Amino acid sequence: MxxxxxxxxxxxxxxxxxxxxxxxxxxxxxxxxxxxxxxxxxxxxxxxxxxxxxxxxxxxxxxxxxxxxxxxxxxxxxxxxxxxxxxxxxxxxxxxxxxxxxxxxxxxxxxxxxxxxxxxxxxxxxxxxxxxxxxxKPFGSDLAGATALNAALGRLLPEDGVFRVDHFLAKQTVLNLLGLRFANRVLEPLWSSAHIESVDIVFDETVDAQSRAAYYDRSGALRDMVQNHLLQLLTYVAMEPPTSTSPADLAARKADVLRAVRTPDRDHVARWTRRGRYTAGTVAGRAVDAYTDAPGVDPARGTETYAEVTLHVDTWRWGGVPFRLRTGKALAADRREIVVRFREVPHRVFAGEAPARNELRLQLDPDRMSLDLNVNGIGDPFALETVTLDTELARQDPTPYGQLLLAVIDGDTRLSAHAAEAEEGWRIVEPVLAAWADDVVPLEEYAAGSDGPA
Missing domain, CATH: 3.40.50.720 (NAD(P)-binding Rossmann-like Domain)
Known part of the structure; x- marks a missing residue:
């Protein structure tokens, strides 16, 4: 061949x-x-x-x-x-x-x-x-565009011949979500609103938009990162157990998650979203110009370089659990991780402050996994301290893009998004984009090299 x-x-x-x-x-x-x-x-x-x-x-x-x-x-x-x-x-x-x-x-x-x-x-x-x-990505610029593109592709090829690729899905940590959840009896019974308080999906970058500013100014953080990459990560965290890891089974469970995400209305957008744009500052000792001074940027567009959206997945498993998706450029540190925050213990056995909440962290780059647990202290055996169980995952070979290319050559669509996923992603973010365009949420400023909007 x-x-x-x-x-x-x-x-x-x-x-x-x-x-x-x-x-x-x-x-x-x-x-x-x-x-x-x-x-x-x-x-x-x-x-x-x-x-x-x-x-x-x-x-x-x-x-x-x-x-x-x-x-x-x-x-x-x-x-x-x-x-x-x-x-x-x-x-x-x-x-x-x-x-x-x-x-x-x-x-x-x-x-x-x-x-x-x-x-x-x-x-x-x-x-x-x-x-x-x-x-x-991005697959279209809005729901109508994605639907029209899907229709055009559908007239050309069967669905298994179309690859809407997302290299995030080929990252080792993301793939490990499947093994972590569905190959360990100890974890999956805890994977619900009964035990999980919130989930953060974060992709903070120290890199600024200067080299891509002309493109980025017509996209922004919400379209560039949240609509595709971060929503794809959400599907892996929140999906129901598939019957197998076949492309059809995984695509169906991922689409189910996105269909269950509540469509944000204007009140939701006002309460549960933030947007920002960086001004001049210093990142890791490097001077960074304000975003609006970058070549190709039109300040009147109000393009955001920071986006934070909290979503709710209206299913039996996830009712009441906020999923916070956040991304930004020119921030103080690179932070690329999924944080699963568990609820407090139902009864305090130990005196003093409540035990720290257990957190499972899945870092995307470099690939690491850590779990915070409370144990008895060394000094006072009836006092608590928090320890972190941490492991570095094997580095991928080939790279995520290499994995993607091999999957495409093999005709394996598991590292790609199905047509329904692309359209549901736009259904979720379009109301946010519309509300932001009407200034329902103010465009905040943050200095390059800071932690984002105050």
Whole structure:
């Protein structure tokens, strides 16, 4: 089996940072080899694209490119043209040179506004039976757009040929949620509102938006992170036990969670959400300009760089438990974790202050897992102290993007979002976006390098 990977937008930042290093890690594991085709409108030839591939892998792979990367570079081909032109797409597919039944991945590493034009152009191309179409987030810019894009993709391919990828789902800690919950008798009986008080899903970043500001200003933290990444993490935390780990079973349980999330009305948005935008400051000793001073930013848009949304999952298991989703840029520290906070013990046996609440923390980068427990103290045996059981999880090999690419080549949709998940995500965040646009929630300011809005 030879696999072909045709990347539309082959010279973009996403391709250089993530796709090409991911392909370099997995190319030699594909039986029969992997053929890479880059498609874009840049003034390049095949030699220029091969140099670009080698340079990107060298720059964004910590230990530099392995010798095996040479095979990927040597087999790379280049097609110059408009990615919304059926002739360009046909040329890209032909350049991959794979048999009709071999897997052919068409990766849309493009601005989301080009997704539908590309899909509609593909409808005019003779497509191989082994085609898989990969769409990066954000999947549309609103519910209507996501629904229309799903419909266009549905006319082109069956659902198992569409991959709405989210590299968060390939992170080791996220995958470990399945094993942690459904392979341990000790934990799953506690996994409900009877024992859990709240859940925080946090992705704080010290990085600012400067290098991506022109794109980011048309997106913002809520669209860029909450609508897809953090809601996907929510589904793994809150899903009911699936009957198996098959793609169909996992997709069904994840969609059930999102359908159960209460649609935020304006009162909910006013009470349970916050938004902010960073001003000039210092992050880890580095001076950071205000977001509004970044190239390509229109201050009048009021784009948020910090978003916090508390959601409620209206099911028997989770009634009354707040799920707080939070993300921000240019903050004081990188904090990427899921925190499950358990309720107080029902009766205090020990004198003094109430025992600290048990917390289970799943850190996403680096991958770690820790659990806070109360034990008897060393000095006074009837006093309590809190200890943390902590373990570092094995580092992934290949990287999350490498895992994604292997799954797509294998036709495994478990690391992707189903059509219903994409639409439900927009159903949840659209009322928040609308209320924020009407200033129901003020746009707060916070200094770069701080902990966020006061």
């Amino acid at each position: 030879t696999a072909g990977v045709v990347v539309l937008g082959a010279t973009g930042d996403l391709t250089a940072r993530y796709l090409l290093p991911g392909l370099a890690h997995v190319a030699q594991t594909v039986p029969g080899g992997l053929r890479l085709v880059g498609v874009a409108n840049d003034d390049l030839d095949t030699a220029g694209f091969r140099a670009h591939v080698h340079g990107a892998v060298a720059r964004y792979t910590p230990d530099g490119p392995d010798p095996e990367v040479a095979a990927l570079v040597d087999a790379a081909a280049w097609v110059r043209g408009d990615v919304t032109d059926p002739a360009t797409l046909a040329a890209g597919i032909a350049a991959a040179g794979v048999d009709d039944t071999d897997p052919l991945v068409l990766y849309l590493a493009l601005p989301h506004g080009l997704f539908r034009p590309v899909v509609e152009a593909l409808a005019q191309v003779d497509l191989p039976s082994g085609l898989r179409v990969v769409v990066e």
